[in-house]
Amino acid sequence: MRGLARLARPAAWLLVLAVALPAVAQEDQPPAPPSPPSQEEDDERPSFWKRSPSRLLELPRYLLELPWYPIEQLLNVSERVDLPNRIRDLFYFNDERTAGWFPNIVYSSSEDVEGLGLSLFHHNLFGRQQEADAAFIYKARDQLLVRGAYTINPTPGHPIFFKAQAAYVHDNEVPIYVRAVGGSIIPGADTTLSDRSSYAARRTGAGVTAGRQITAGLDLSTHLRGFRAKVTQGGPGFPPLPAGLAGLGEEIGMIGGGVGVVWDRRDSRLRPFIGALVTAEVEALAAPHADDDGTRFGYTRYRLEAQELIPLFKPHRMLVLRQTLHRVDRLGSGEIPFYELPVLDFVENLRSFDRNRFQDRGALTVSVEYHYPIWRTWDAVLFVDAGEVFDHYADIAIDAVQLSEGAAIRFMTDNRLLFVLQYGIGREGDQFLFSFQQFF
Numbered sequence: 001m002r003g004l005a006r007l008a009r010p011a012a013w014l015l016v017l018a019v020a021l022p023a024v025a026q027e028d029q030p031p032a033p034p035s036p037p038s039q040e041e042d043d044e045r046p047s048f049w050k051r052s053p054s055r056l057l058e059l060p061r062y063l064l065e066l067p068w069y070p071i072e073q074l075l076n077v078s079e080r081v082d083l084p085n086r087i088r089d090l091f092y093f094n095d096e097r098t099a100g101w102f103p104n105i106v107y108s109s110s111e112d113v114e115g116l117g118l119s120l121f122h123h124n125l126f127g128r129q130q131e132a133d134a135a136f137i138y139k140a141r142d143q144l145l146v147r148g149a150y151t152i153n154p155t156p157g158h159p160i161f162f163k164a165q166a167a168y169v170h171d172n173e174v175p176i177y178v179r180a181v182g183g184s185i186i187p188g189a190d191t192t193l194s195d196r197s198s199y200a201a202r203r204t205g206a207g208v209t210a211g212r213q214i215t216a217g218l219d220l221s222t223h224l225r226g227f228r229a230k231v232t233q234g235g236p237g238f239p240p241l242p243a244g245l246a247g248l249g250e251e252i253g254m255i256g257g258g259v260g261v262v263w264d265r266r267d268s269r270l271r272p273f274i275g276a277l278v279t280a281e282v283e284a285l286a287a288p289h290a291d292d293d294g295t296r297f298g299y300t301r302y303r304l305e306a307q308e309l310i311p312l313f314k315p316h317r318m319l320v321l322r323q324t325l326h327r328v329d330r331l332g333s334g335e336i337p338f339y340e341l342p343v344l345d346f347v348e349n350l351r352s353f354d355r356n357r358f359q360d361r362g363a364l365t366v367s368v369e370y371h372y373p374i375w376r377t378w379d380a381v382l383f384v385d386a387g388e389v390f391d392h393y394a395d396i397a398i399d400a401v402q403l404s405e406g407a408a409i410r411f412m413t414d415n416r417l418l419f420v421l422q423y424g425i426g427r428e429g430d431q432f433l434f435s436f437q438q439f440f
Contacts, residue, residue, distance in 0.1 A: 098124035109432035115139035119438035133440040159213040166206040180242040188360035198234030226255035247337030258283025298334025320369040352404035352426025360389035
């Protein structure tokens with residue numbers, strides 16, 4: 001009964017948003033997929049399309065349409081009474097719908113990622129499609145996230161782009177899984193659920209990125225960023241953290257920068273159906289001064305991600321193959337603050353595990369997703385994730401791989417409002433995530 005009660009709140013939000021979201025998505029999305037073929041068209045198809053092996057990929061559609069049916073009927077009613085147009089005016093401040101607000105809603109079964117807030121935006125400043133965004137999310141127990149950004153996007157006659165952003169985080173209960181054995185600190189894959197602890201963090205960060213669009217699908221950029229953070233022991237109810245954790249109990253400021261490249265051959269940014277995406281980023285950060293006991297902090301970081309989109313039979317039915325690598329190394333003799341280590345969890349490519357469940361100097365993941373449309377701009381997703389964290393590349397092993405599987409519903413608008421309803425299943429339990437936020 002407790003589990004059902006916890007799911008009741010996001011389910012209620014889903015029904016409410018099912019009516020409101022078409023108002024946001026109706027004009028922001030690509031055209032709807034073509035209507036199903038008529039009986040005559042279906043009869044003209046080659047016989048191999050009708051054989052059971054070629055129709056196996058249709059099965060998830062029929063399974064998900066059963067629980068989706070009541071919501072679909074509610075959406076149809078809302079269209080008949082023109083409810084989307086009536087609601088749309090509540091979200092926008094001007095007739096051009098370039099400025100407005102959206103709610104931010106996050107709910108997780110782990111209770112470590114949840115909160116309420118709102119976003120404010122203007123995506124055509126000075127009539128030049130420059131963008132200003134601000135958002136906050138607040139949760140009880142002194143948890144607050146505030147973000148802001150100013151963006152100049154590339155245009156056909158102006159290939160230079162620029163982005164400045166800043167964020168403040170105050171969280172008194174950040175989970176971490178770590179234990180000390182014989183004077184050594186063991187993070188990540190060698191921990192169990194009983195090794196869970198927590199820490200309190202206050203962090204302010206800012207950065208600027210500038211780049212050039214070399215071709216329609218190739219961007220090169222450079223960035224400069226810095227942060228100042230204070231991390232202390234968490235609240236009661238959890239064992240104390242090992243005293244040897246780098247950065248614990250200290251106020252640390254770091255600054256640095258790096259370069260990045262994006263190669264995007266997808267047919268659409270919002271709802272792609274075919275193509276590939278490759279991103280790579282390298283950076284180095286260091287503390288300008290040593291702390292009181294002489295410790296210096298500094299590290300290098302690199303991230304790689306590759307996606308391949310493979311279309312299947314009908315529009316917007318596809319396989320997505322994704323691989324990511326995230327790695328940090330010491331810069332000279334510098335230490336790496338423990339909260340800067342790569343993470344795998346239910347929001348970072350391993351969708352059935354608790355927040356910050358696995359953490360180490362490296363993280364490697366492979367995911368397979370099957371996407372198919374369930375209503376206009378809404379896609380359903382079946383996924384399988386495999387990943388592991390490691391200290392050295394030689395530590396990577398098949399028997400250390402963690403697996404997750406599950407399903408999700410998601411869509412994204414031109415205003416980068418992302419809706420996600422996700423459920424992951426794994427060896428340590430299940431994870432539910434409901435997110436309705438503007439990303440920038």
